[in-house]
Amino acid sequence: MAIIIDRFEGDFAVVEINGQAKKDISKTDIPVTAKEGDVIKFVNGMYEIDVEETKRIKDEVEKMMRDLWR
Numbered sequence: 472m473a474i475i476i477d478r479f480e481g482d483f484a485v486v487e488i489n490g491q492a493k494k495d496i497s498k499t500d501i502p503v504t505a506k507e508g509d510v511i512k513f514v515n516g517m518y519e520i521d522v523e524e525t526k527r528i529k530d531e532v533e534k535m536m537r538d539l540w541r
Contacts, residue, residue, distance in 0.1 A: 473524070476501075476509050486511070 477485045483495040484505065501511060501518045510524040 474511050474513075474518075475528070476505055476507050476511065478507055 473487075473489055475487045475490075477487050477493065479485070479498070480495075482498050484498055484501055486494055486496055488494060496518070502520055505511060505518075505520055508525065508529065510521040510528060511518045512521045512524075
């Protein structure tokens with residue numbers, strides 16, 4: 472299950488779950504360093520940033536953008 476931070480609104484992070492459903496998660500429940508576009512996962516009762524998956528998706532999007540403008 473992919474949970475990606477879409478945006479922040481007030482005290483909440485609005486996340487996309489599997490690219491579809493949106494849900495609000497309290498900012499206090501996610502790492503303070505989390506930012507828009509980060510992939511988070513729920514491990515041992517806590518959310519943490521999935522650094523590898525965040526980088527993979529970012530690289531994939533950058534490649535699509537380069538290919539689009541060729």
